[in-house]
Amino acid sequence: MTLFNQAEFAELDRMLADVEHAAQDNADLIRRLAAFSISPSGDLSEMKRLDPVSDTYIARVKSVHEEIIGRTHDAHLEGLPDANLNPEHERDWPYPWGTKSAGTVGISLIAYGFLIKVANLPPSARILEVGCGVGSLTTNLSRMGYRVDALDPNELQCKIIRDATKHYPEPPNVIAQTLDQWLASRTANYKYDAVIFFESFHHVIDHRDCLREMLINHLELDAKIILAAEPILEQENSLLPYPWGPRLDGESLRAMRRWGWLELGFTRAYIKRLFDDFGLSIETFSCVDALPLSQVVIGQKPLNTVNRTIDNGSRYAAALEDGIALSIDGMPAYVSSFSGLSVAESWGRWTIGDIVKLEFTHKLPRDFALRLELKSVFGPNVRKDLQVRAGAKTSAKKLAPIEEATTYEFCFNDVDANALEFVIPHPCRPKDLPGLGIEDPRRIGIGIESITIMPR
Structure with a gap:
């Protein structure tokens, strides 16, 4: 026709x-x-x-x-x-x-x-x-x-x-x-x-x-x-x-x-x-x-998992002083929700995006030290300040190359909060640094092995 x-x-x-x-x-x-x-x-x-x-x-x-x-x-x-x-x-x-x-x-x-x-x-x-x-x-x-x-x-x-x-x-x-x-x-x-x-x-x-x-x-x-x-x-x-x-x-x-x-x-x-x-x-x-x-x-795509935390709801029994081993696929029962972390890998988890947030079922100790054990600091974050916030209180440490330091402690006093926030200085996709030859599209910052809250 x-x-x-x-x-x-x-x-x-x-x-x-x-x-x-x-x-x-x-x-x-x-x-x-x-x-x-x-x-x-x-x-x-x-x-x-x-x-x-x-x-x-x-x-x-x-x-x-x-x-x-x-x-x-x-x-x-x-x-x-x-x-x-x-x-x-x-x-x-x-x-x-x-x-x-x-x-x-x-x-x-x-x-x-x-x-x-x-x-x-x-x-x-x-x-x-x-x-x-x-x-x-x-x-x-x-x-x-x-x-x-x-x-x-x-x-x-x-x-x-x-x-x-x-x-x-x-x-x-x-x-x-x-x-x-x-x-x-x-x-x-x-x-x-x-x-x-x-x-x-x-x-x-x-x-x-x-x-x-x-x-x-x-x-x-x-x-x-x-x-x-x-x-x-x-x-x-x-x-x-x-x-x-x-x-x-x-x-x-x-x-x-x-x-x-x-x-x-x-x-x-x-x-x-x-x-x-x-x-x-x-x-x-x-x-x-x-x-x-x-x-x-x-x-x-309105929803994607590339730069988004997936919390499958899995929780295991643990006390606050046991810390959070991020290589485990799940969280301690005292963590009610979290965001800004990748899926668990054999060594821990990468931070994803600008902020990592952990919310707890109960208030944090009034005075405590927070210890981070790191596995990696992704290049652009080296020599930048990592800030940790607990309610109105903030503490910061400069991130060194992982060869120089793996442990960081942040001290808090007179805290009234049930959540922690980690402000990542320079989240970046590895694929945006062509010299690396890594096609990872996630906005990563630091690789965390464990997080421990130690009451004082």
């Missing part, structure tokens, strides 16, 4: 050619293209009855797209043809600066900065960027010190980025593959903190299967899925008359007719369902100064 009259496409091609010839620059071209669109002449009711996440619906989207481009889509069609790329020009005048348009450059830089701000990724985070083009966002991410793997099917575009960034302190790893090809061939054992689609999610027709594969095998449990500058519309309309599928505006039609690109659009309801099906929360951000490039949607 066809949706379009092919004679209308022939007329559209003629009008698009006239517009391209008349346009003064890219911004003017986009303004002129806004006057064009096309409407389906066929019946959309069957497509609207389909489940938009079903294989049948995806097959229908493919057939609609093939009607528009007049051929079978292939991944090699994505990206600018090599004839449109001048490596020397791209090196000296990369996008957006090469446009020499104050509006284009300004909006682009605001959009890149806004994305980096709202993504709020930790230093040295691992990022997968899908569809990097000529590297406009890639270079900004790499200059942040993020460890970026960037995908694009066009090898010439990838080479341009590699040449432009080879002297960066943390150059991106630029891979000439589609997302499908990369997922099928990837063997690296590290996981990403974020996957970013900047003007690229709408080029991935099997996005549902790709997201599923990434969430299972390639992303940290607390990783972020970021859709930026994507055509996500409030509802179906004449330019997107279905939950998702090819857009029918002039700019999209030009890209599809001229280069065979996928130019999909999505309703907000469809994106919400997509994220809901994978158990992802969804947050939307926008910056009015750079729309539509500055529309950002971030999905993330």
Whole structure:
């Protein structure tokens, strides 16, 4: 079943050619293209009855797209043809600066900065960027010190980025593959903190299967899925008359007719369902100064165990003076709850996050000494003060390298409290220190073997 009259496409091609010839620059071209669109002449009711996440619906989207481009889509069609790329020009005048348009450059830089701000990724985070083009966002991410793997099917575009960034302190790893090809061939054992689609999610027709594969095998449990500058519309309309599928505006039609690109659009309801099906929360951000490039949607697992204490409720009989052996999978019966500690290991537990809190079934002794036996002090915490709080009282000790000290005592007098808090000076993920070669995503601080409260 066809949706379009092919004679209308022939007329559209003629009008698009006239517009391209008349346009003064890219911004003017986009303004002129806004006057064009096309409407389906066929019946959309069957497509609207389909489940938009079903294989049948995806097959229908493919057939609609093939009607528009007049051929079978292939991944090699994505990206600018090599004839449109001048490596020397791209090196000296990369996008957006090469446009020499104050509006284009300004909006682009605001959009890149806004994305980096709202993504709020930790230093040295691992990022997968899908569809990097000529590297406009890639270079900004790499200059942040993020460890970026960037995908694009066009090898010439990838080479341009590699040449432009080879002297960066943390150059991106630029891979000439589609997302499908990369997922099928990837063997690296590290996981990403974020996957970013900047003007690229709408080029991935099997996005549902790709997201599923990434969430299972390639992303940290607390990783972020970021859709930026994507055509996500409030509802179906004449330019997107279905939950998702090819857009029918002039700019999209030009890209599809001229280069065979996928130019999909999505309703907000469809994106919400997509994220809901994978158990992802969804947050939307926008910056009015750079729309539509500055529309950002971030999905993330609302609950994860990477940086969260799991208290299974296990308790064993012990007296206060026996202390707390953190290598035991459980806590003494006098501990009512705890947070900020990892699961028990053979030697003890790592602190997780900024604060470790122990709450007790009864009040602490009025005067006591607290003894910590440490197994490790993670690098950034060395020579920093570890604070311990008991109610209104605070005591601090400077942490030495573990080779120099393993035992620390904190003295408290006149305490009125039933809880202890340990303020960790510099919790940090080992994976954020590339020189270590450790892919641990937990924000650890110190490794504690035992905690003993000694009344005085």
